[in-house]
């Protein structure tokens with residue numbers, strides 16, 4: 169299925185109309201026009217305003233339909249009540265793309281008008297970016313069709329932002345930080361085109377090396393995940409996903425009228441797709457810059473070179489935090505650096521040249537590190553000292569950066585007063601980024617390592633086993649529930665589905681009488697468990713509806729009567745369909761495997777440590793379906809309690825393979841049976857390696873029929 173949109177005429181239009189262009193410099197319609205004209209765009213530009221005349225030296229057309237030439241793109245900057253008229257006019261002129269900057273639509277509850285506009289546009293072959301956007305910049309044709317800052321540096325980073333205001337601010341910051349952009353697009357209300365469509369284009373755009381996305385809520389996460397999974401190795405995606413905190417999520421929802429996706433789900437998907445989730449704009453910029461300018465690191469030997477011991481130690485801590493592995497071959501380090509070290513220096517890692525080191529000693533050490541093939545990356549730190557000479561230092565830093573950064577990552581960080589500020593300023597202007605904090609430098613290098621590791625993993629993927637589930641039979645079970653107007657499956661139906669996806673369950677029968685309960689218990693073999701079966705009793709244990717570890721006939725009789733009495737007293741109106749008699753499974757590690765239909769990202773699978781603390785600890789991992797073997801393995805490794813599965817204090821390793829198999833099967837169910845909204849296997853009992861796992865209890869819910 170291809171839902172790919174051809175966005176060439178949006179990113180590389182041959183002609184642009186600005187509808188609502190104004191001669192008043194204080195108006196947005198003026199700013200957009202002047203940004204287009206000052207940004208170096210060479211295509212045709214048509215200002216449109218019913219007043220006619222001339223603006224910024226260009227003839228003004230009274231209506232789009234009056235423009236003689238073809239119009240690829242119309243930027244709409246008229247008040248909301250006029251937008252539909254303008255869009256009709258654009259349709260008559262066969263415009264291909266509309267960027268509707270105007271606010272006042274779904275973000276303030278005016279969905280009807282927005283839908284009317286988009287439906288009309290789509291019907292007439294036009295695609296819509298917005299409304300409620302700040303516009304876009306495309307370096308390919310030097311088009312700045314936004315009302316953001318006029319100055320934008322062309323480069324290799326594309327920004328897709330849900331917040332227009334933040335987009336404008338990011339342009340400003342990119343200029344100050346000397347970061348070049350290949351594009352920046354604000355998606356606003358995403359009434360038609362969304363971040364997935366834009367990402368699809370940028371994925372194939374040869375100028376873009378990194379896509380930085382600012383996301384609040386995702387509407388069509390399924391499509392986004394598909395494209396993210398398919399990103400080429402040399403194109404990196406950095407995402408700032410806000411709306412994490414409860415308060416943040418509320419703000420995000422009211423901000424753009426879209427719901428913020430669940431945070432845990434997003435983290436899982438980020439890992440699954442190899443995208444890097446940044447906490448702040450600063451972090452995102454640092455990572456994007458490193459990913460766009462430096463090669464991915466080749467191996468695990470990073471060396472820190474410093475003239476200050478304290479700075480070096482802090483940097484080593486930062487490396488641990490951000491997953492940057494440090495070279496620890498002290499003999500090799502000694503050999504490499506012995507000529508440049510004062511006697512009291514240290515040729516361990518961090519390599520401490522001491523405060524004696526001036527520009528020359530520092531340069532010689534850097535050269536050694538950068539030329540030795542065993543060293544894979546260098547963190548070059550410098551503290552301001554009495555013998556510090558800023559001019560020579562800036563020159564040297566730029567020189568080293570320009571010569572070596574193509575071969576291996578080198579990241580500079582300096583700390584000090586005015587002189588250091590001067591270096592940072594001078595070097596940044598020359599295109600060398602010097603960090604002012606070792607943590608930022610280590611974090612940027614950590615981003616290169618994470619991407620490298622993800623790409624390495626892709627090269628060693630194991631084949632995902634072919635899992636066949638009995639779809640027809642599963643659908644039959646579901647139809648029965650639907651025919652009875654139920655959105656939940658009865659325990660026997662849910663267990664039947666577990667069987668149909670290939671999972672083994674403890675032996676069980678549903679007894680409709682005391683005699684049946686006894687005879688089923690004898691048939692299954694003691695010990696057994698009895699459980700009430702009623703759709704009206706959700707918390708069975710609290711209702712006194714469960715009895716464990718029943719060893720003989722008498723215990724079964726007593727338990728049966730006690731369960732019936734307790735449930736009938738506590739829930740006199742409950743429909744009781746019987747009592748389940750089930751084999752009592754031995755204790756193992758209790759885990760939970762779930763599947764749910766996430767409103768943003770579609771079907772996802774969850775794994776976590778089960779038991780009574782699951783809600784409290786929230787030690788769970790998520791991935792989107794389809795689930796690969798590698799994804800399932802990483803889900804299991806991703807929980808904090810993973811050491812328990814490996815076996816603690818002399819315990820044996822648990823049957824992780826069994827869990828992975830269950831995850832893949834539940835993943836297949838969620839992928840193939842679109843009717844299912846939730847599956848929860850809780851607990852999935854996990855035994856020692858080779859002894860498998862057991863689905864002890866399962867619940868399955870169906871989607872609302874019209875979803």
Ligand code: COA
Pocket residue numbers: 187188189190191192195196197216217218219244245246247248250253254269270271272300301302331332333354
């Ligand atoms: N075709 C073309 N131009 C038209 C028109 C039509 N049918 N009808 C009116 N215009 C002209 C107006 O005459 C005016 O030009 P003028 O200055 O020469 O009189 C121009 O369009 C703009 O109209 P105006 O009524 O002055 O509106 P405005 O400029 O104050 O505001 C918006 C228009 C779109 C900027 C405003 O409605 C808006 O939505 N602002 C928020 C934008 C925003 O923040 N977007 C999201 C960013 S993240």
